[in-house]
Amino acid sequence: xxxxxxxxxxxxxxxxxxxxxxxxxxxxxxxxxxxxxxxxxxxxxxxxxxxxxxxxxxxxxxxxxxxxxxxxxxxxxxxxxxxxxxxxxxxxxxxxxxxxxxxxxxxxxxxxxxxxxxxxxxxxxxxxxxxxxxxxxxxxxxxxxxxxxxxxxxxxxxxxxxxxxxxxxxxxxxxxxxxxxxxxxxxxxxxxxxxxxxxxxxxxxxxxxxxxxxxxxxxxxxxxxxxxxxxxxxxxxxxxxxxxxxxxxxxxxxxxxxxxxxxxxxxxxxxxxxxxxxxxxxxxxxxxxxxxxxxxxxxxxxxxxxxxxxxxxxxxxxxxxxxxxxxxxxxxxxxxxxxxxxxxxxxxxxxxxxxxxxxxxxxxxxxxxxxxxxxxxxxxxxxxxxxxxxxxxxxxxxxxxxxxxxxxxxxxxxxxxxxxxxxxxxxxxxxxxxxx
Amino acid sequence: xxxxxxxxxxxxxxxxxxxxxxxxxxxxxxxxxxxxxxxxxxxxxxxxxxxxxxxxxxxxxxxxxxxxxxxxxxxxxxxxxxxxxxxxxxxxxxxxxxxxxxxxxxxxxxxxxxxxxxxxxxxxxxxxxxxxxxxxxxxxxxxxxxxxxxxxxxxxxxxxxxxxxxxxxxxxxxxxxxxxxxxxxxxxxxxxxxxxxxxxxxxxxxxxxxxxxxxxxxxxxxxxxxxxxxxxxxxxxxxxxxxxxxxxxxxxxxxxxxxxxxxxxxxxxxxxxxxxxxxxxxxxxxxxxxxxxxxxxxxxxxxxxxxxxxxxxxxxxxxxxxxxxxxxxxxxxxxxxxxxxxxxxxxxxxxxxxxxxxxxxxxxxxxxxxxxxxxxxxxxxxxxxxxxxxxxxxxxxxxxxxxxxxxxxxxxxxxxxxxxxxxxxxxxxxxxxxxxxxxxxxxxxxxxxxxxxxxxxxxx
Numbered sequence: 018x019x020x021x022x023x024x025x026x027x028x029x030x031x032x033x034x035x036x037x038x039x040x041x042x043x044x045x046x047x048x049x050x051x052x053x054x055x056x057x058x059x060x061x062x063x064x065x066x067x068x069x070x071x072x073x074x075x076x077x078x079x080x081x082x083x084x085x086x087x088x089x090x091x092x093x094x095x096x097x098x099x100x101x102x103x104x105x106x107x108x109x110x111x112x113x114x115x116x117x118x119x120x121x122x123x124x125x126x127x128x129x130x131x132x133x134x135x136x137x138x139x140x141x142x143x144x145x146x147x148x149x150x151x152x153x154x155x156x157x158x159x160x161x162x163x164x165x166x167x168x169x170x171x172x173x174x175x176x177x178x179x180x181x182x183x184x185x186x187x188x189x190x191x192x193x194x195x196x197x198x199x200x201x202x203x204x205x206x207x208x209x210x211x212x213x214x215x216x217x218x219x220x221x222x223x224x225x226x227x228x229x230x231x232x233x234x235x236x237x238x239x240x241x242x243x244x245x246x247x248x249x250x251x252x253x254x255x256x257x258x259x260x261x262x263x264x265x266x267x268x269x270x271x272x273x274x275x276x277x278x279x280x281x282x283x284x285x286x287x288x289x290x291x292x293x294x295x296x297x298x299x300x301x302x303x304x305x306x307x308x309x310x311x312x313x314x315x316x317x318x319x320x321x322x323x324x325x326x327x328x329x330x331x332x333x334x335x336x337x338x339x340x341x342x343x344x345x346x347x348x349x350x351x352x353x354x355x356x357x358x359x360x361x362x363x364x365x366x367x368x369x370x371x372x373x374x375x376x377x378x379x380x381x382x383x384x385x386x387x388x389x390x391x392x393x394x395x396x397x398x399x400x401x402x403x404x405x406x407x408x409x410x411x412x413x414x415x416x417x418x419x420x421x422x423x424x425x426x427x428x429x430x431x432x433x434x435x436x437x438x439x440x441x442x443x444x445x446x447x448x449x450x451x452x453x
Numbered sequence: 454x455x456x457x458x459x460x461x462x463x464x465x466x467x468x469x470x471x472x473x474x475x476x477x478x479x480x481x482x483x484x485x486x487x488x489x490x491x492x493x494x495x496x497x498x499x500x501x502x503x504x505x506x507x508x509x510x511x512x513x514x515x516x517x518x519x520x521x522x523x524x525x526x527x528x529x530x531x532x533x534x535x536x537x538x539x540x541x542x543x544x545x546x547x548x549x550x551x552x553x554x555x556x557x558x559x560x561x562x563x564x565x566x567x568x569x570x571x572x573x574x575x576x577x578x579x580x581x582x583x584x585x586x587x588x589x590x591x592x593x594x595x596x597x598x599x600x601x602x603x604x605x606x607x608x609x610x611x612x613x614x615x616x617x618x619x620x621x622x623x624x625x626x627x628x629x630x631x632x633x634x635x636x637x638x639x640x641x642x643x644x645x646x647x648x649x650x651x652x653x654x655x656x657x658x659x660x661x662x663x664x665x666x667x668x669x670x671x672x673x674x675x676x677x678x679x680x681x682x683x684x685x686x687x688x689x690x691x692x693x694x695x696x697x698x699x700x701x702x703x704x705x706x707x708x709x710x711x712x713x714x715x716x717x718x719x720x721x722x723x724x725x726x727x728x729x730x731x732x733x734x735x736x737x738x739x740x741x742x743x744x745x746x747x748x749x750x751x752x753x754x755x756x757x758x759x760x761x762x763x764x765x766x767x768x769x770x771x772x773x774x775x776x777x778x779x780x781x782x783x784x785x786x787x788x789x790x791x792x793x794x795x796x797x798x799x800x801x802x803x804x805x806x807x808x809x810x811x812x813x814x815x816x817x818x819x820x821x822x823x824x825x826x827x828x829x830x831x832x833x834x835x836x837x838x839x840x841x842x843x844x845x846x847x848x849x850x851x852x853x854x855x856x857x858x859x860x861x862x863x864x865x866x867x868x869x870x871x872x873x874x875x876x877x878x879x880x881x882x883x884x885x886x887x888x889x890x891x892x893x894x895x896x897x898x899x900x901x902x903x904x905x906x907x908x909x910x911x912x913x
Contacts, residue, residue, distance in 0.1 A: 043805055043808070044805065046805075046807060046808075047805045047806060047807045047808075050806075050807035050810070050811075051709070051713060051806075051807070053705050054705050054706065054708055054709025054712075054713055055709060056705075057701070057702045057703075057704075057705035057706040057709065058705075058706040058709055058710065058714075058722050058726075060702055061702060061703075061706055061725075061726055061729060061774075061777050061778070061781070062722070062725050062726075064729070064774045064777070065725060065728060065729050067744070068732070068736075068737075068740050068744075068774075071740065071743065071744045072736070072739070072740065072743075075743065251625070252625045252628050255621060255622045255625035255626070256622075256625045256626040256628065256629070258622055259619075259622035259623060259625065259626040260626060263619060263622060264626070272630065273626050273627070273629055273630060275899075275902075276629040276630050276632075276633050277629045278898075278902050279633070279895060279898050279899065279902070280629055280632060280633065282828060282831060282832070282894065282898040282901075282902075283636070283835070283891065283894060283895070283898075284831075284832075284834070284835020284836070284837065284862070284890060284891075284894055285835075285837065286835065286837045286862055286865060286866070286887070286890070287636055287640075287835070287887060287890065287891050287894075288636075290636075290639065290640060290865070290869075290883070290884060290887045291632070291635050291636045291639050291640075293639075293869065294639030294640075294642070294643060294884070295635055295639055298875065300520075301520060301551070303555075316632055319628065319629070319632075320629070323629075347611065347615060348615075349615045349618060349619070373731065376733075377731075377732075377733025377734070377735070377736075378733070379733065379734065379735045379837070379838045380734075380837035380838055380841075380862070380866070383837075383841075383866055383869075383870055384865075384866075384869055388870055406733050406735045406838075407735075409735050409736070409739060410735050410738070410838065410841075410842065413735075413738070413739045413742065413842060414842075421743065424739060425739075425743075428736050428739060431733065431736070432732070432736070435731060435732075435733070439731060
């Protein structure tokens, strides 16, 4: 009896099929598992796409705005009845009447109907008066002349023309038949057009959506960031240098490390509570000031900068240090002349990423009062201000429909800033990255 | 602003000191520069430090004391009956004085005495600043002259400068510790005041949360109710929903990226996930309100489920989306740290890739992944903007994800945005909530970091 006979005598037929069937089940499981993986990544990407498209889709239209062309007779009797032309009198002049006269001159049929005149004035923004006043204040010689200028329409008209509002009053439309008629006639005569929205870039906050701008928030964010950068960069780099190059391995160093790692994970609102209690209640720093905001944001960005700088310092090979010390450099000279310059790209990348975190951070700023309604552009870091993300929060909470569009636009601006900062970080990393 | 100018002047004087010190060192060495102990620059830094440091120390000390001193002086100048007021009312009066002094609109004072005090406050402030500036500048010049006199070829300038620098480094590194101490102190201080008004057991175990204080003592609910349990359950509900969304998606995408994906796919997909991580939370909040909540409501209408517009579900889902990249990048790190020899061994025994992952790689990576998940939970609990914008305000004790719930962070924000009264339990309760939040996240973080670190050491 040979071996092959032995094998053939055992009933093998079932096993081969069983193994085959199990193998195909196992392979199916393998394919399923793989599909789950792909589906997960795809889902994350889809979420990102939905988020971006919904915000860009809602927000891009805020970058242009409808304006109406009016021809205003700058009647001296209305602006400056006393005829003295002094600054204060010009400031409080009755520009509303001028705008009304200009509007009525386009639709003479409403001249003596109070109700219809009010309806007509509902089309043009209060910004028209501001524009006129600024124009007159800048050049009082214009009084008496007739000026033609583009002024913003109210946010509701703007929303209607952008198609965000129905013409039908039953479906949320805000306008009467008569008003719709005026709007159409202005549009067909080319007197009502959409222009690039300069208000968004040159104004502070406003209760009127068509006049609300981001400049105040951007300046506030800028001041906060400058304070954050001035504090967190030196502190962060010094801490990293100490921990990597000088610190002995002992309990104290361990304590510092545990603290840094923990601060990186503390909810940012807690930093806001610290800022409220320490900076405002104990040190009596001004409320709502970018200076205090910057201090709070320093705490947010500091752990990121320290951790990134340490990684960058660690990546510099030890033989650089040994060579410097061997040539007679002191430890400090070794760090400043050799290690730090080589680690600088990594340190800067970490700093930019830390700053990007600070730019988008909102919660701590709410705690220290940077949520006030502030029209003026802050002139110094001690003036009350808001910041870009806080402006997003404020506008998102506003009931007016036009603020939805503005909020999305503010988010687009915020994301653009973040994109530029992160692109800078990536560029630095790619350009100066060095493999040893 | 004035202080900034003063600091700038000090900086300029220090730079002058540097030039003078360097020049003097070169001159002292004369024809034999080799006799100098340190490079000439170090003598310059030495003099600059003498110029700047004492003056800077004086300014810091002065500014930290001058507020309290001024306050004492101004308080003494107030009418006797005002001085006799209880401390909390006196603080209000002083606040008005300070605000008045800052705005300069003395005509709006509530009483002539306060206007007088404000004017005096401003005068004293100006005198104090002038005195400080004069002292600091003379200290700067005197220090510089002293430093210049000390310069001598044998002076160990480099060692001394480096000692100062090292002290600066050590001081910087303690910033993290001081921040933690500052957080603990400020939260604890206000929380203790809160617990002296509301018993801590009522706060931690009470089932009713309505912090609104009535205007009159005899109204209904005059004392407010500070039972925080509904806030804790609300936070928990939203966090659980967030983790239910984020864990499978985050973990599976990490597995796919670490174990399966072609490097080219990884190079595209990983940055996309990082973009998701870089989006500010306020944007997620707006997204929840604008897109997700209405979508879920309509879905609920179709399925005949009543979903509130501020439902925990919408908030939790969006928070989950925010956490996905966090989980996936942490898990990705952990998975790639698992040594390849384990995988090769499993393949050698005939396991398929998914079997290897499920039965070999995952068990090996489990501690690290659990650590990452704990960090993610801590993030979800502490997340503020999404819930402030998308979750409700009313504290409901419910586990129904379709209802609106409120969270700890939402309440902190609503209690502290707007008018604050640091003697009413309403404002102080925010700090007690903050303390709870800090302690819980601290425990989660410490445990998670410990687990992750332990795990890393295992395979390093």
